[in-house]
Amino acid sequence: MPEPRPADAPKADAAPAEEQKTEGPKAPDASNQLNEEKSRHAKQAHPEPSAPEPSSRTPSTKTESEPEPPAEVPIPTQRPDTTEPEVGPPAMAPQPPPKPADAGDEKMLPDPRSADRPGEKMPAEEVACRERLKALGVEFEEHNAESNPEIGCSIPYPLVLKSLGKSIAIAPGTELNCPMAEAAARFAAEIIQPAAKAEFGADLKSIGQASAFVCRPRHGTGKLSEHAFGNALDIASFTLSDGRKVEVGPTPPEKDAKFLNAVRKAACGPFKTVLGPGADADHALHFHLDLEPRRHGGTFCQ
Numbered sequence: 193m194p195e196p197r198p199a200d201a202p203k204a205d206a207a208p209a210e211e212q213k214t215e216g217p218k219a220p221d222a223s224n225q226l227n228e229e230k231s232r233h234a235k236q237a238h239p240e241p242s243a244p245e246p247s248s249r250t251p252s253t254k255t256e257s258e259p260e261p262p263a264e265v266p267i268p269t270q271r272p273d274t275t276e277p278e279v280g281p282p283a284m285a286p287q288p289p290p291k292p293a294d295a296g297d298e299k300m301l302p303d304p305r306s307a308d309r310p311g312e313k314m315p316a317e318e319v320a321c322r323e324r325l326k327a328l329g330v331e332f333e334e335h336n337a338e339s340n341p342e343i344g345c346s347i348p349y350p351l352v353l354k355s356l357g358k359s360i361a362i363a364p365g366t367e368l369n370c371p372m373a374e375a376a377a378r379f380a381a382e383i384i385q386p387a388a389k390a391e392f393g394a395d396l397k398s399i400g401q402a403s404a405f406v407c408r409p410r411h412g413t414g415k416l417s418e419h420a421f422g423n424a425l426d427i428a429s430f431t432l433s434d435g436r437k438v439e440v441g442p443t444p445p446e447k448d449a450k451f452l453n454a455v456r457k458a459a460c461g462p463f464k465t466v467l468g469p470g471a472d473a474d475h476a477l478h479f480h481l482d483l484e485p486r487r488h489g490g491t492f493c494q
């Protein structure tokens with residue numbers, strides 16, 4: 193007789209492992225995730241000292257796991273020679289109730305850039321960067337330095353972009369540091385524009401940005417966002433010369449998807465961190481691009 197075994201399989205044992213990968217230890221709080229981009233990275237570097245050793249000792253010492261009544265003697269019959277490793281559950285039991293509040297340890301990760309303040313004279317590299325921006329046809333205005341010691345944000349030599357190039361607008365006004373502005377301008381001209389031409393036969397007219405410099409507090413997780421240094425740009429849409437507007441989103445029309453994927457893929461390299469739909473809830477509607485150097489000169493693209 194076929195036992196009516198109701199696929200008792202759909203247990204959740206596979207799920208936790210994957211989730212940890214995509215969202216870090218525990219992130220029920222979607223609002224954390226913006227800043228979490230980096231903290232996750234840092235976190236993954238050393239944590240997870242999970243279960244390697246327990247399993248190695250399971251086979252031999254199974255006696256200790258037995259709740260044997262102390263006094264009594266031979267009540268065998270049950271398991272004389274069990275070599276089955278299945279007795280080892282206690283060893284690798286689901287003990288991953290990740291530390292309750294990881295917020296504590298990384299919360300105050302200091303960032304040396306938080307102390308950056310403008311000097312008497314603009315540094316040569318800032319001046320040179322501005323020259324390059326002009327050569328690219330980027331229109332911009334200088335902006336007063338901004339910082340907030342409490343929060344940790346700081347942008348000593350901010351620019352407000354009026355355009356990303358001779359014929360590429362960006363709106364609304366976008367405050368960034370110069371290296372990020374330059375990277376964005378080059379990316380628009382060298383990657384996005386050709387991609388628009390290839391996919392739609394139209395020119396890139398304008399980029400809709402969702403966030404640039406933002407001085408906001410951490411959301412409980414580790415590091416400050418690169419936005420706090422004007423070192424990140426969020427792009428939500430691309431408007432083309434034929435009037436078409438391509439928006440970043442989880443399920444774009446096929447043609448748009450092709451264009452968006454090409455842009456996103458090409459962003460990984462010029463930008464060190466690239467996030468977008470699928471990365472996590474906070475990036476479902478825009479591409480996040482930033483220049484924060486990664487360990488070993490790598491990139492973090494998701």
Ligand SMILES: [Zn+2]
Pocket residue numbers: 403419424425426479480481
């Ligand atoms: Zn962002």
